[in-house]
Amino acid sequence: MFLMLLFSCSSSSQNSSDKKNSESPVAFKVPEVPMVLNTREQKMDFLMLHYWDNFNFKDSTSLNKPLVAEQAFADFNNLLFSVPVEKATIGISVLMHKAGTDAKMLQFFQGLGEKYMYDPNSPVRNERFYCSLLEPYLSSNLINDDWKIRPRKQYELAQKNKIGTKALDFKFTLKNGSESNLYVIKAKFLLLFFHNPGCTDCKEQREKILASAVMKKLQEDGFLKVLTIYPDQDLSEWKKYYSELPEYWINGYDKQARIKDEEVYDLKAIPSLYLLNDQKIVLLKDARFEEIEAFLSNQ
Numbered sequence: 020m021f022l023m024l025l026f027s028c029s030s031s032s033q034n035s036s037d038k039k040n041s042e043s044p045v046a047f048k049v050p051e052v053p054m055v056l057n058t059r060e061q062k063m064d065f066l067m068l069h070y071w072d073n074f075n076f077k078d079s080t081s082l083n084k085p086l087v088a089e090q091a092f093a094d095f096n097n098l099l100f101s102v103p104v105e106k107a108t109i110g111i112s113v114l115m116h117k118a119g120t121d122a123k124m125l126q127f128f129q130g131l132g133e134k135y136m137y138d139p140n141s142p143v144r145n146e147r148f149y150c151s152l153l154e155p156y157l158s159s160n161l162i163n164d165d166w167k168i169r170p171r172k173q174y175e176l177a178q179k180n181k182i183g184t185k186a187l188d189f190k191f192t193l194k195n196g197s198e199s200n201l202y203v204i205k206a207k208f209l210l211l212f213f214h215n216p217g218c219t220d221c222k223e224q225r226e227k228i229l230a231s232a233v234m235k236k237l238q239e240d241g242f243l244k245v246l247t248i249y250p251d252q253d254l255s256e257w258k259k260y261y262s263e264l265p266e267y268w269i270n271g272y273d274k275q276a277r278i279k280d281e282e283v284y285d286l287k288a289i290p291s292l293y294l295l296n297d298q299k300i301v302l303l304k305d306a307r308f309e310e311i312e313a314f315l316s317n318q
Contacts, residue, residue: 067110139288191271206244211293216260
């Protein structure tokens with residue numbers, strides 16, 4: 020909807036903005052895309068470079084107006100999903116470069132980045148976007164080291180099990196007491212499912228996986244295996260819950276709680292889904308079920 024309004028109704032948006040000028044004199048206006056740029060790719064390339072042209076980075080009062088600065092960022096974040104990752108990174112770099120002359124601006128946009136791109140409850144979270152935003156923030160001399168402690172920890176944790184890298188191995192224990200590890204499992208695709216008993220979202224994700232015709236077919240043909248991991252040590256609830264897990268899945272728990280305590284995987288949110296290939300390369304990290312199903316559908 021945002022893209023439709025941006026590309027098709029620029030004149031009406033301008034008129035609407037003019038009417039509201041008296042109420043919101045610093046309202047953010049997305050730059051008009053030049054008429055000569057007539058393909059969607061050209062328009063998006065322009066916006067990645069010029070989206071923030073009309074934002075006054077010297078006016079700190081706008082930071083106290085959520086409908087101005089925060090709404091501009093929220094719309095910008097949505098746009099990032101409409102372009103390839105490398106182009107989204109350019110857009111984020113342009114933003115942080117413009118904000119980079121003022122410490123308050125940098126802190127403000129880092130906070131919004133954490134809220135929209137990193138928070139586990141955000142429906143539009145994207146760790147790669149957040150890391151692109153954090154890099155200039157962490158390298159800025161304007162930001163006191165104390166303000167970098169939390170973001171730096173987030174950045175370091177995000178470097179583990181990145182898409183395109185080998186997933187970190189770990190041991191797990193089965194219900195019968197036998198032990199195994201991640202790399203022993205052989206499958207063209209491995210769905211790694213961190214969960215907790217009694218977790219409503221975990222149950223919802225489990226039901227989606229079971230209801231997926233694509234995943235069912237891949238499992239039947241031996242191309243996909245599902246490994247569920249309970250990352251805590253209180254086994255009483257897990258054993259009660261165990262009967263709800265399909266027997267043809269590999270269902271284990273982390274006996275030493277190493278995954279969580281040593282932060283082998285970033286489990287800031289449960290459930291957490293990873294898709295690995297036969298070489299244990301991370302294809303999708305902390306992904307939504309819909310992303311994983313779409314990816315598998317294209318294979």
